[in-house]
Amino acid sequence: MSDPRPEGTSADGARLSPLHDRHVAAGAQFTDFAGWQMPVRYASDLEEHHAVRERAGLFDLSHMAEILVVGPEAAEALDYALAGRLSAIAVGQAKYSLLLRREGGIVDDVVVYRTGEDRFLVVANAANRDAAVTELRERSAPFDCEVQDESDDIALIALQGPRAAEILENLDRLDIDGGPDAEAGTAALRALRYYRALRGDWDGHRLLIARTGYTGEDGFELYVSPDAAPALWSELLDTGAGAGLVPAGLAARDTLRLEAGMPLYGHELTAETTPAQAGLGRVVALDQKQDFVGRAAVEQAPEGGRVLVGLAAEGRRAGRAGYPVLGDEGVVGVVTSGALSPTLGHPIALAYVDHGVSAPGTELALDIRGSRVPAAVVELPFYRRPTD
């Protein structure tokens, strides 16, 4: 058969996560991801996917870039550097935002945590670390603040799934800041809302505990020092074993985020796509008075052009990145991500299609290696978690 290894797999000079030894011991398969050797799966990516939807999964995201912006004018600097109004978020709050090019395209999508009045943590994609650091430094130069690349000093573990909260509450030696006792800490953790974060300490190591994620499930992202990460990883797996927690790799992470309709940089988001095309117009603070890099280009961007949609098909063959999307009279778009949805049992895809064929219900087709497979435009997300 054709070479089954993912493109670009190579151990030469690759960066290793602080959890690498844990992954090797667990029998993980690795893939090159933005120069890092990261676990793609431990045993079965489908099992890992289902575990996150039904129970919980633990992800190593230590390759992500963490950039600290600190100083009296850090908020103003980020208002100018990013497309959102970060000065409006409260301490302990997080916001999804975009780092735009002057021409309106996307340098990266980021999650920003306000960890103090004059302190923000910007989490960027591993592949865009250098670009994000460079752009943030340049753009914040006129402001009284500093930009520090902390990526090498921060590991990231994501605990995701309907049983994530229960597992974290049961973690021994976890102290939540502000609580006078363990009970108050557990209450604070329970009360932590989506896109909020609090500080804590595990076994003497500082933690930032955020109720964020990239799976479409409830869950937490834990920012911790690389020294403490391996012990925390093992302790979480032990604590969650009874609840069905398993380590999950990047393959499951990709199908989970795809079902949740979340864009991935390099696929749905590129230097050439505008926020409006990607369906991220709401992220751009055009209703605010402030100027930000890329604002003029976004305001003047012509209407029309291709827009991001969800496509659902029948059968089992999935459209993959780069496959053409067909209308009655030829190519009307291109797939950016696609898979057989493990949760839904049918193929799903994210695709850029011409504006005129982007309405939900529009019948299109995928060109799957020469065969025409019917596919319909559907509302995003493909999957929404049941709420209680």
Add this chain to the structure above:
Amino acid sequence: MSDPASLHYTAEHEWIAVDGDIATVGITPYAADQLGDVVYVDLPAAGAAVASGAVVGEIESTKSVGELFAPIDGEVVESNQAVVEDPSLVNRDPFGEGWMIRVRFSALPELLTAEQYAAITA
């Protein structure tokens, strides 16, 4: 299940079990592991003529698409409908129930031994 040590192999990660003039073809555990969970298998129908090196089938996992190459010239006498119905057999039993096609051949090309194949994937 076939004894892996007695099988023939290709550099394209296929195994071939020879019985008389019939060759049974599957993909190796290494290939199955690299693909991840297989979710779709497309195989040629019985009666199809195949040529060594030609693409004769598709093996899709959640993450990627692999092509099955014919390792030998001949005619397909049977394709494994069980693996089409339940593609997870490729991961669970690649040397056994996860076989792909049976081909009637007249001449066996030069193939790799188990040792030679192991050296490729080491």
